[in-house]
Amino acid sequence: MDVDGGGNKRVFHRLSSGGGGGPPSTDTRSQKVCYHWRAGKCDRFPCPYLHRELHPPPPPNGTTASSSSSSSTKRHHHGFSGDDPVPRRSNNSTWGRVHGGAGGNNKFVRKTEKPCHFWLQGNCGYGDKCKYLHGWTSGEGLSLLTQLDGHQKVVSGIALPSGSDKLYTGSKDETVRVWDCQSGQCTAMINLGGEVGCMISEGPWIFVGITNMVKAWNIQTNMELSLSGPVGQVYALVVGNDFLFAGTQDGSILTWQFNAATNCFEPVTSLTGHSLAVVSLVVGANRLYSGSMDYSIKCLQTLTDHSAVVMSVLCWDQFLLSCSLDKTIKVWVATQTGNLEVTYTHNEDHGVLALCGMHDLEGKPILLCACNDNSVRLYDLPSFAERGKVFSKQEVRAIQMGPGSLFFTGDGTGQVRVWSMLAEPTSTA
Template sequence: MMAGMEVDDGPTKVGSKRNHSRSGNIAGAGGGGGLGGRGHVQQVCRYWQEGRCIKGDECQWLHPGSAGSTGRWTSTGSGKRPNIVYDARDREGRENREYNVGGWGYGGGGFSSGSNQGRPRNVSARWGRGGRGGRGGRGNLDQRDSRAYESGRSHSLKPKPCSYWLKGNCTRGETCNFLHAHTTAPDMEMKTQLVGHEKAIRAIVLPEGHSQLYTGSQDESVRVWDCATGQCTNVAPMGGDVGALIFAAGWLFVGLPNEVKVINMATLQQASLSGPKGQVHALAVTEDGLLFAGTQDGTILIWKFSTTTNQFEPAASMSGHTGPVVTLMLIANRLYSGSMDNTIRVWEIAAVQCVQTLEGHTNVVMDLLCWDSFLLSCSLDGTIKIWAVNTAGQLELTFSHPEEENQPDSRNITLAGALKMCGCTDKAGKPVLLCSYNDNTVRLYDLPTFTERGQLFSREEVRALQVGPSSLLFSGDSRGEVKVWNWIETQPEAVVE
């Protein structure tokens, strides 16, 4: 292959758009730069990229490296790219099993619900410098998979899952050039899948101490799942796209177009809170009964629960954002909001006013998370930013992942947009941040180093994440699929002499 040739890696989603990115400057394949008689069109074969070209050496399009007629990479000898089949066959006992086995082992423990949901403890204020596990790096893939890499060439390879295998219809088997696995994290497995929603999942709620899981979707419904059996026990039509869903003090709150629906789960009585203009994208509620709703017009509306009427009544509104409010986070006596105007606003609840505006992201602020004394934000600009309180009592940017020197050249590649975050601890009690991206992955990062320890794969982008008890994690994607993941014990790799 000719040195310096650019390879079209196909469309990459950034927000609701798709940009074509190029990896650029692929190293030569040895010899005089010829293509071994395979043809003359210097454009990568789309079917080869998908692992299903059947023409082999007769194909007129470019097959980078020296693959045989089966499309599978041969040995990593001189002039050949390394085998990128991740060979997860030794994991088939847990990866290719029948997943709908009934129930997912709901148990006690886990993280508390509310604004501190899934919040791990801070073990260090020294952020980053986690080695090769940044965005664009391969992270801590387990040893079986890391053999697919060749020193100095990992920049041209991707741990990309086979889209056909994820659909259950890959016919290439062992000759497929792409990963046959739901995850590259050796200590995480997919336990089961909850099927029923027909459109994107926007919210997942598992109230602490309850035996039911709630999922809200753009198919205009909320589904209720039994945690003991994994079966859907109820489908509640909402009459509009579900943009947000939270549970607090026996109430279920549903963000809809132009209203917030409030359901008393003890009596099943419903009430509609009017006032929002457009879709309600985010909800938050305090322990003393203040309900906040982030709306399409950039306003944050506030209701207060009245013990006299046993209803939520309008209390106030807060304006300042110039774009829709898409995420809300309550920490102590302050509310934090992220918006499509690329900013984060800090609101003093008692004074009902904005006390600080955080600028730093260059695209929509999609989600906010609290980790000890730090505020974490993720954005469609592809970054996760860490904010800390300075000596003046103001939040300031203290770290950004990926670090600036590690960010790819924007002329060659665009970072996948970050969508949703949640925090948890692994089996060893180490804090882990999970962040979903619009390249259909969820990446797992050790904190505070941001070393990437693996990825979870979905057929579409994941827009909802929820930590559960007993080492469980729930993810909901844009196809309406809810996956249940589980942290597992791992055995140390055997040392090969």
């Protein structure tokens, strides 16, 4: 408590001596750091709270954080073999292993930075001495190029058609906005009358999933089509082998094929099996993979290693990557029997919302992971060594890679941001 008996006792503790010249108090349980002093604008004298930072309490029993977590850290830095139903430690797996030269540069460091709350409001009094970030990025070579404002709700889809100078974004505010890539200005806004659940581009086509429908636009011919059949919100879209797949709220996956003779998309089939909504789809190695709110992934088999909603699935080389609200990213590999098994599990401190893969300017593969703490983490593959972070005011639900070193994010406030990632800094030592 702040007051023990007399109303001025906490002031006595802060000043370390009272009117009678008594010794300073050793009871720090009643001391608090002044909220306004931290913001650089306290005008009270005497102030009943501390105008300095408190020292952190010593660890119990003389232990240190590094010693108490050493075993889990060691497990985190090694890959696992997918040859057995129960993953085992394997020196042959490169997942989760950081490869570097001499000099100790291959140590994995988990970043803990986050933007300063007061800096976000424009009134941090610490300046350069603030222990929190006064910026939107953490790590070398990452920079925010521009911010596109206009959407009023969470951005749920971003599409950049190949060869186009326009960026398309969809939102829960029931609109699609078209942005000029040169000026950054919004050149058009399309009202859909329903929340955008997802958006993709394929060739000249833009596909948008809304409630009970998929909208299709051909940006070259200005043709507009409405594909009916979905029940509820369309959460995921993907194109593979000339088929369009849509994951829906009722757990089914609808399929269309474009007929050039009739100049329209014709329904082919409906895939069933999930008991809840399908929220992620990807095509790889002539297979369709689906992630669902029922915690499972389906392809030719049902994968049930996640313990929460499977938010995103991604194919990389011969591997399948999946992320979930269970705070894990799992790497799957096919065994000799053809079945997929987990070969490595990467743990996060928060639920993972979306995955996206790209390459840096040196051609190195990078995994982008949007997490529930309003950040997007960048990892080198296959080591999962952290490359950096970008931050937003709310969670990022949409990530899209762009040309060169560019990528785009859309967050819960409706903001779309354009980021640049340079090549990994190389040591000259």
